Amino acid sequence: MRVFEIKEEFGIDNLTLTERPRPSVGHGQIVMKVRAVSLNYRDLLVVKGLYNPKLPFPFIPLSDGAGDVIAVGDNVSRVKVGDRVAGIFMQTWLAGELTEAKAKSALGAGKRGMLAEYVVLDEDGVVNIPEHLSYEEAATLPCAAVTAWHAVIETGLKPGESVLALGTGGVSIFALQFAMLAGARVIITSGNDEKLARVKQLGAADGINYRVVSDWDKRVRELTGGTGVDLVVEVGGAGTLPQSLRSVRIGGRISLIGVLTGSTGEVNPLSMVVKKICVQGIFVGSREMFESMNRAVSLHRLRPVVDRIFPFEEAGEALRYMESGRHLGKICIKIA
Ligand SMILES: NC(=O)c1ccc[n+]([C@@H]2O[C@H](COP(=O)([O-])OP(=O)(O)OC[C@H]3O[C@@H](n4cnc5c(N)ncnc54)[C@H](OP(=O)(O)O)[C@@H]3O)[C@@H](O)[C@H]2O)c1
Secondary structure (H helix, E strand, C coil), X not given: CEEEEECCCCCHHHEEEEECCCCCXXXXXXXXXXXXXXXXXXXXXXXXXXXXXXXXXXXXXXXXXXXXEEEECCCCCCCCCCCEEEECCECCCCCCCCCHHHHCCECCCCCCXXXXXXXXXXXXXXXXXXXXXXXXXXXXXXXXXXXXXXXXXXCCCCCCCEEEEEXXXXXXXXXXXXXXXXXXXXXXXXXXXXXXXXXXXXXXXXXXXXXXXXXXXXHHHHHCCCCCEEEEEECCCCCCHHHHHHHEEEEEEEEXXXXXXXXXXXCCCHHXXXXXXXXXXXXXXXXXXXXXXXXXXXXXXXXXXXXXXXXXXXXXXXXXXXXXXXXXXXXXXXXX
């Protein structure tokens, strides 16, 4: 089978199409014929050696894929041959609290990535995908959608509340979609006016261009009658957190997710204290959250926003496209 590997040196240019033996099933395992994968910002960091510079070579990158179960091992009962499934991001976080061991079971930052024609996974590590979704759409769910679901819905968003989402990448667009499902009002920032026009078509109440309006936190407070939003979906990291803290109301919540502007910087903790802000770190989510989300996605026939689909052979170009930041929503790769 064909796989993409980083063999001995990090870098998008070092992503190499290689032949490897097709995996076979063991006890409790399934083989998935991967039909589509989607990219996350993390995959870019992994491939460039910025996520974990000590990753052992060679490795197959990418965490998110969807496809068909083509073989099952002994004692497999959760899925059967022919089922359409997606892998879950952390293979052993099935329910309950995250633990160190579960966090280490994430796909795509070691050998078991999805950028391959076939993968073998434990039966526990997959979920059935909503019927109305294409493989590409379903491949967008394991990381970005579950993260947004966790950040928005599992933290208790209520109808009528207001949400600020930063940027128009994969996580933020899902956050917009889930917040709207919950009956909340969404303000979204972007560095691009065309993207802001698009998110308004998707249902955002207001858009702010953070390149033009550098004090966007002030604008967020103006748009919320001076009080600030109930929830910030914070994907920016150190560079945006001080403004996110100023954008949220007293007693509001910040779901802390991303590192787009870096992971170190100065943050004054006093505002969290005096505004009684609840800052919660979000690390994707469990299989249980994935399955709850899928029920909502199916019920509302929600469609992930797929910006562009690349052919398998152009995986490197897909990563370059993500690096350029031109996308809105998700970037996928089709694996026929
Ligand atoms: N904790 C977790 O479990 C988890 C899970 C998934 C992702 N993440 C993290 O969340 C972040 C987003 O991931 P993603 O996959 O959604 O990325 P993505 O699809 O590549 O989205 C990136 C987008 O963010 C926007 N952006 C960039 N710099 C910004 C800034 N200074 N202020 C506001 N927006 C900015 C840009 O949108 P515009 O072009 O519209 O400006 C850009 O297109 C990454 O740091 C990723 O590592 C964490």
